[in-house]
Amino acid sequence: MPKLPTAGSSVTIYDVAAAAGVSIKTVSRVLNREPNVKPGTRQMVMAAAAKLQYRPNVSARSLAGSRSYLLGLLFDNPSRAYVSELQFGALHCCRQEGYHLLVEAIDSTAGDVVQSVEAMLQTLKIDGLILTPPVCDLPDVLEMLDRSSTPYVRIAPEHDAARAARVNMDDRLAAYQMTELLLGLGHRDIGFIKGHPDHGAAHLRFEGYLDALRDHGAPVRPERISQGYFSFKSGVESAEALLGDDDRPTAIFASNDEMALGIMSVASRRGLVIPQQLSIAGFDDSPSAKVVWPQLTTVRQPVVEMARAAAEMLIFRATRSEDGAAASRLLDFEIIARESTAALTVV
């Protein structure tokens, strides 16, 4: 009688070996898809493992071998939705490959970031780390990871992009195209709210806006540009500055949705009708974008796909290409035109 798994007692590699009539080393070979196993033997082992519902013990594997089957996701991002999407993408890939995902919240403003990440790595042996903005741009953390040769992939890094493996979308191009959309609607006086300077994407989006204006011969007016911080509050404050008096832009492009919603709130309070009197565009396609009225025109980021790609790179140990250069993947965005933008009405 084969031993069936019961609570408490678990099936080990020895049970499988005994059931298949081979040594544990051979079972190990089959499970790890190593070469040099006779097809017949492989079959027997697979059958025994399936019958016994054998699950390799991750701790034992991790302790004995070079893989832990654990990936870590480091985040410190005010946008809960963004982080959730990332996790979802990473989890999808992990599950498929028998990996598990460990999450770790980082306070990137704290002085002991490096130490706490290092402590985690020393205690846990992780096969790879996914770094999300703004953690992916903390030089001290990157340096420590390089020093300890921990594989990692950066999601949408700003600085020093070629330094290590990364997954990106073209923030500059997306902002460029969104600005073109507004220009195409007849707007020439387009305000802009910049994002948090610590986030790399903020600068790229601003560049895209500037480039599009210049390429289309539209004026760049400093008084139409406001510094925001990716928060709703900073959107409100920027909107109050930009919509201060009668001299206001006909459209505003905020470099994320939160801030765009801040503009919307201010505009509503002041009785400005959107989009007839003011077009508003955001960036992110956050859940809120569909929830407000009018629904927000924005850019969909391939967040889930980016995280999945990052997890894949780590699991398949493909963070470097053959010539030693850091691997990178560029994923597609999508411009989503909804109701908050409209053709310029001739006054």
Add this chain to the structure above:
Amino acid sequence: MPKLPTAGSSVTIYDVAAAAGVSIKTVSRVLNREPNVKPGTRQMVMAAAAKLQYRPNVSARSLAGSRSYLLGLLFDNPSRAYVSELQFGALHCCRQEGYHLLVEAIDSTAGDVVQSVEAMLQTLKIDGLILTPPVCDLPDVLEMLDRSSTPYVRIAPEHDAARAARVNMDDRLAAYQMTELLLGLGHRDIGFIKGHPDHGAAHLRFEGYLDALRDHGAPVRPERISQGYFSFKSGVESAEALLGDDDRPTAIFASNDEMALGIMSVASRRGLVIPQQLSIAGFDDSPSAKVVWPQLTTVRQPVVEMARAAAEMLIFRATRSEDGAAASRLLDFEIIARESTAALTVV
């Protein structure tokens, strides 16, 4: 010279033992806060461990002992923000106690939920599981966990509450008080949008609404009650039903924020001024609640605190009280009156 940690080579319990001049067993005792260690010895070991920056290896501990220092969070919730908050709370507690958090996305409608959770537990040895709605109400999963004696804590379970450890807030009372808030503003004709019937909280919130109306002698009118599913879309549909013609309620209480935002969207389209012509209340205090205009009156759930409490129960192995009953914690909510509700205007 003490051996300092370098990349690749890691400090083990043997290094600490050697540095402190004791056996590894004594180091183990100190690290695990076991009794029967001479204070002086304890000091020496602590000093050696600190100097060497020793970090116990989780895999080794897990393999040899009864603790894995790993907690799991199972979720399958459409609300990304809710899940993120939960994680945040759990992470906070984990970090403090030297634990780590593993997340696992569940598809609770799939047929193999039990198998996939079981597989995870067999491969990973986890000290405890946090189950979030609606995973916490899947009977098959609970049964499997009981069978394998896996400790777990349910967050806001609906069914069979006393079955296992849980963390709750009083959804019924919160809905009761929110309804009272509307009644206190002079509203007598208050609509209600029910939540997804699979979520326990949905029923409790509905009860609270009914009880408050009855206790205050306000009429309960079936045509003012609509079945929603916690989604924005279902809020829109319910609003369209409730605001169908001139005979409409003066206030609507939606059992979550998403649906309340759906009402708001419909009302705006129809030119109904909020809150002057229609008061709207939600439930959750989701990020969107502050982002819309007017800002939403809602109930703040202690989500972060609930997850933290759940993690604590698991880490301190306090899922059962001394008499064997399942432990439970009830946390406080908060009614947050914002701008979407106002006193009834006499027509």
Add this chain to the structure above:
DNA sequence: CTGAAAGCGCTTACAG
């Protein structure tokens, strides 16, 4: 109050 021995369940490096 302290330690020597065994063992958790695997993989590695080696031998054949």
Add this chain to the structure above:
DNA sequence: CTGAAAGCGCTTACAG
């Protein structure tokens, strides 16, 4: 193509 031995870094159960 297959296996016996050693060892990963700890905790457990036992002895003193």
